[in-house]
Amino acid sequence: MTGADIVLEAVGEPNRRRLLELLHLHQESTVSELVDASGLNQPQVSKHLKVLATAMLVAVRADGRHRHYRLDGTGLQVAHDWFASFEDVWQSRFDTLDELVSTQPNPIPAEEQLP
Template identity: 40%
Template sequence: MASTVQLTSVLKTLADPTRRAVFERIAREGEVAATYLVQGSKVSQPAVSQHLRALRDAGLVAERREGRHIHYRVAPKGLGPLLDWLGHYQTFWAERFENLEKLLKESE
């Protein structure tokens, strides 16, 4: 399972609704220039920059520079700690539900 520090970083980063919306927009678009993220949003350019920095620091997005423009895309490996953690609990609950199903069949 991923380190606790990595998992905590991803969860904290995605806990902010505005930051999560920025991440989802990047995921939907594939690759987006930072200036495009400011357009049509209620968030200022400095705020968008801070959210992008947090997403980058958590490993959730990668950037590509093209002249003065910076383009962002989702870094799939960044979600690894979260997926590992969820996978652990998916197995946990699947086993519990199987046991419950067996118990219910035995009690019929």
């Protein structure tokens, strides 16, 4: 079991996605900067960041009384790979056409199959 459950449940929350997007713009951000940028108050930002950290979506770097948060590729890649496993669903956009082709092995020289 990959941590996909924890990751996708963490990303299910809108404000947490906003924090991820903010962290994507500015490489690193302190909690205060995220508070100003997100409009949330400080306790909520800290709590959301905690959830994101346990999902390995963000990483922390302590610096004095500041804590610099940055994105962590680990969790992000887990989520990305989970959706990537469904790529075949939309990459075959010829839904009904594909079924037709796969059931008819040789479309052009069809006479060869006849006795």
